[in-house]
Amino acid sequence: MKLAEAKDKFLQTWGALGSNWGVSRTMAQIHALLLIAPDPMSAEDVMEQLQISRGNANLNIRALIDWGLVQKELRSGERKEFFVAEKDIWKVFRMVVKERRKRELEPMLRILADLKEIDGSKTDRETKEFIEVIDNIHRLAGKADKSLATLIKADENWFLGSVMKLMR
Amino acid sequence: MKLAEAKDKFLQTWGALGSNWGVSRTMAQIHALLLIAPDPMSAEDVMEQLQISRGNANLNIRALIDWGLVQKELRSGERKEFFVAEKDIWKVFRMVVKERRKRELEPMLRILADLKEIDGSKTDRETKEFIEVIDNIHRLAGKADKSLATLIKADENWFLGSVMKLMR
DNA sequence: ATAAACTTTCAAAAAGTTTTGAAAGTTCAA
């Protein structure tokens, strides 16, 4: 396989993966592009390489910065902004987990806590079943939340090393 | 909060969550509905409660069965099919992880292995950077794959218990 | 103050995804 072909395949694959991870297709592609770029790229460079519009490029680069996956790099004497991706994949993974925990898990925990406050006799089957299910979900979600909080802070080798050893 | 209101809120919340997890909105709502139902429900029941069409109900119930989240239940003397959701949330979680591992992680691992086969001098910066990045991703993805394989087989208390203790 | 070099915004268009519902298919009791 030629380099150009491999690069393209990687952009496509990373893009597809992204849409399964709450990161939009283009966002993931821009990230992929920056990941394999040996040097910082300007918005213009990104637009050209991925054949996307100025607005689209701008929007998604901004989102990547928001997620903490890309950083601006300014050069003295240049007005243009350049961008670099975080290249430590373990850090990227943690960033994504962190962001999703904030956006999804935390709101859900609040709602579940609310739902348990349902009033009425815990005697009829419907109510009983409902409370039981919500409670189970709430407990698991709580544990997951704590585990993720720790994972977010953890060092790669330490984490994967211990978990995998543990798992024999 | 009244039971009916709480149920509705739960259906909406679970539906929204689903779309972040590779399970379509309606699919997740049907799952939620079955989760809190004290008894098995027929396709007709689901259609009525969720106000969705026959085709939609059928398609998504089938998908849920595919994912292993819902099971058919036949009653002798009745031609209609009834459906029950898996109510053990930890099992549900494992099922989802298992399915996504198969659908996303495994194909990606194959592609990454391929991408490393790139030919050409590892001397120029572009090629070097590319191989380096792909290799890092491949290694992390491999570790993740192994960890997930173990998690899928693990028992809830054992898993969360040990990981959380470990994480202190 | 001006203009060149950029970045940001946003409404409209395109693309992608999900849902519908009518028609076709299947199963089973009689």
Place this chain on the structure above:
DNA sequence: TTGAACTTTCAAAACTTTTTGAAAGTTTAT
């Protein structure tokens, strides 16, 4: 067999998300 009771399929419609591109905004050198 037949037909009633269901389930499945699929093309078209509805809805959602993403992308575009032109216009507006910002910054900096002169």
